Amino acid sequence: MNPISPPEPVQGLPARYFTDEHVHDRIKRSVFFRTWQFACHESRIPKKGDYFTLSLFDQDVYIVRDAEADLRAFYNVCQHRGHRLLEGQGNKKRISCPYHSWTYDLSGRLIGAPNSRSVPGFDASDICVPSIRLENFLGFIFINLDERCASMDECYPGVREEILGLCPDIESRRFAHEHNANEGCNWLTAVENYNECYHCKVAHAEFAKGIIDPDSYNIVPFGEGRVLRHSSLATRSSEAWYDMQGSNYGSFYLWPASSIQLYPGGVVNTYHWRPLSVDDVRVFRGWYSEDGKVDETLQRVIDLDRETTFSEDLELVRNVQRGLRSMGYRPGPLVVDPNGGIDSELSIAALHQWLRESIDRE
């Protein structure tokens, strides 16, 4: 499944994959509606009845902790005439639709519908909000709209073990902070940019000194799944962002739009993306700590990341999206270095291959 060293230069993907509405619609159905998407950290909904909503393209979803304290995901749509059931985040004992007050329990069963008793044959027990596949992966809640999709351990084999190797106590982390931004580019423009560090020395001088050691940095397909593993020793620079002890840097990008990152010393953070249109995507940057608080060190890392790497990438990807629409753009060859390393685009070749495998067979 993963690309091997090609005998000749690999050409970049034609621009239509990033700019064409029809391709974007195929990607929605064949990629995003069939793969695991990071929803939120379990610590954001710790109590029975806590819920969290999100949208994936035109599909609204809610995650809830039910009466048994189990995590469940549902389509966020009333089975009466289609109004959305929940907004934002909060806590409910039961879920009542704002339109005509049909009411559901936390497992999605209809338990009340005004005046329905006067309807001969109305059987509330037939009516349920449809559920969605959900997995709690080391504390990170993922959903999948494809009921027949393989489990996360089957889709991303070996990742759980690798993450635990770098951060054995990751399951005790709690959500501490999140910020997001619209990137003004196609989701793949953003995901490609995230998954290569060929631009790091040019564009991310602070990251290349503050967190990683560029000479040891590598991004390669990992295992048998659609996974890219970023790895590096911790920076040895005197300009390190914090006092780094213990483990090295590792990041696990899980196709198509989620990544769990471990900064040196076990600073846990995430990226995930939700496409908004063919040329816009929202990126979410999450941070986690042992007590769910942002201490002084974590605040410093969040601020430095946001002011440097995060905003530098926003500029780059907006600029690229405009270029992808240029009548003068002919995709160049990718710089796939057989020896890997920070300046190789093997990861981009892998992303292009996975996209083509997913949508070109249609």
Ligand code: FES
């Ligand atoms: S649409 Fe929800 S109660 Fe009518």
Ligand SMILES: [Fe+2]
């Ligand atoms: Fe970048």
